Amino acid sequence: MIFSLAVYGAPYSSQASDSAYRFAAAALAGGHSIYRLFFYADGVHNATRLAAPPQDELDLPQRWRTLIQAHKIDSVVCIAAALRRGIINREEAERYERDADNLAPGFEISGLGQLVDAAVHSDRLVTFGD
Amino acid sequence: MNPKKIMVINTHAPYGKATARESLDAVLAASAYDQDLSLLFLGDAVFQLLQQQDTAALEAKSLSTALPVLPLYDVTAIYAQQSALDARGLTRADLVLDVECLENHQITALMDSQDILLSF
Numbered sequence: 001m002i003f004s005l006a007v008y009g010a011p012y013s014s015q016a017s018d019s020a021y022r023f024a025a026a027a028l029a030g031g032h033s034i035y036r037l038f039f040y041a042d043g044v045h046n047a048t049r050l051a052a053p054p055q056d057e058l059d060l061p062q063r064w065r066t067l068i069q070a071h072k073i074d075s076v077v078c079i080a081a082a083l084r085r086g087i088i089n090r091e092e093a094e095r096y097e098r099d100a101d102n103l104a105p106g107f108e109i110s111g112l113g114q115l116v117d118a119a120v121h122s123d124r125l126v127t128f129g130d
Numbered sequence: 131m132n133p134k135k136i137m138v139i140n141t142h143a144p145y146g147k148a149t150a151r152e153s154l155d156a157v158l159a160a161s162a163y164d165q166d167l168s169l170l171f172l173g174d175a176v177f178q179l180l181q182q183q184d185t186a187a188l189e190a191k192s193l194s195t196a197l198p199v200l201p202l203y204d205v206t207a208i209y210a211q212q213s214a215l216d217a218r219g220l221t222r223a224d225l226v227l228d229v230e231c232l233e234n235h236q237i238t239a240l241m242d243s244q245d246i247l248l249s250f
Contacts, residue, residue, distance in 0.1 A: 006248070008149075008250075040152065040156070041148060041149065041152050080155060081152060111159065112155055112156050112159035112160075113159050113162065113163070115156060115159070115160075115248075116136075116156075116159055116160045116162075116163045116165070117163070119134065119136055119160075119165075119246045119248065120131065120134055120163065120165065125246050125248065127248065127249055130141065130142070130149070130249070130250070
């Protein structure tokens with residue numbers, strides 16, 4: 001089955017992000033495919049490469065990066081949600097004259113149309129967070 | 131590819147979280163994709179539909195001016211949960227959009243007929 005995931009929860013703020021990660025890993029391990037991960041609302045915080053959680057806690061942003069790169073999963077961060085919350089790639093940082101960027105490798109910034117496209121092209125779209 | 135039946139379901143009151151605004155953004159984006167799109171307001175989300183929401187003190191955009199653009203984007207299948215309106219002392223006359231009010235068993239059937247449910 002072809003899944004897409006919509007992730008609305010920030011890491012550590014709610015269970016949503018961790019549940020989404022575990023669902024994605026389980027789906028892939030079960031032989032399913034993931035068409036796209038779409039990070040929206042507070043879920044965009046999963047895409048920072050600057051998170052530094054305590055060493056005895058799970059590093060959720062790192063886990064996402066590892067999973068995304070290992071399986072080459074199309075992973076999109078909503079541009080409107082991301083820029084409002086300071087999740088930004090180099091190109092947008094230059095456009096808005098910000099002095100740094102923080103988008104992790106493996107993620108791309110794009111529009112909400114990618115969420116709709118994921119819904120259209122997947123057998124199931126599963127939402128995590130509210 | 132045949133259009134899919136996509137229902138966006140709102141469940142949150144308007145301003146405590148960004149959810150209502152971000153749902154509306156998603157609906158407007160989806161309207162460009164020629165899908166069979168509908169929108170449902172459940173529970174506290176019916177407050178999003180109230181007329182004359184004055185957000186000046188919040189310094190935020192008002193949903194009662196934003197939501198009426200939906201018909202211009204051909205989003206016309208808009209539903210509200212009748213029991214949620216009743217429980218909050220609201221009627222259709224209080225709402226900024228011409229919505230169809232549904233009983234819970236009708237909502238269940240409508241959800242069942244969709245390909246995609248996108249909840250906010």
